[in-house]
Amino acid sequence: MIGRLQGTLLEKQAPEVLIDIAGIGYEVQLPMSSFYELPEVGAIATIYTHFVVREDAQLLFGFINQGERALFRELIKVNGVGPKLGLAILSGMNSAEFVDAVATDDVARLVKLPGVGKKTAERLLIEMRDRLKNLQGSVAATAAPSLHALEASAASVQDVEGDAIAALLALGYKPAVASKAVSKIAEPGMNSEAMIKAALKAML
Incomplete structure (x- = not known):
């Protein structure tokens, strides 16, 4: 059982991250509530994990606390x-x-x-x-999303919208629903995490 990981974040593509620990990269899927809390790529992150073993795959699900x-x-x-x-x-x-x-x-x-x-x-x-x-x-004790995750990035609006839609699809939303939700809330200066959060909120 893998219960906790601490290492360098190599990649962040919601809802999945790649975290390096002693040269080994672990792919971890996180709910957006935890994803918002992660530090930037290149920083050290601590993730509590739930390990799932299936006949066709071994999966790690991660949580910020x-x-x-x-x-x-x-x-x-x-x-x-x-x-x-x-x-x-x-x-x-x-x-x-x-x-x-x-x-x-x-x-x-x-x-x-x-x-x-x-x-x-x-x-x-x-x-x-x-x-x-x-x-x-x-x-x-579960923390609310922190402000650092909502800071705008320099990525183009089109790239950000694509990332947000891809994340919603990975979470199970249908393409038409994901596209409509993102286009409805998209604003200049939003990063993908902020856009995903706003789209999820708009659909509730």
């Missing part, structure tokens, strides 16, 4: 929720927003997430209600 990872691990225990859908849920809303949706039985909010139908949303509300009681301390 143990609270997010704990919530992810409870999410994927829900019938019909695998790691990919768990990643999409925590990308579409942060931990506090998810807790609020469960507390208020907000099915409508959950079904807006890619891959979450009404039945899955209802299962999430029922099964996560009790599990969240045991996670309250961990979830409360």
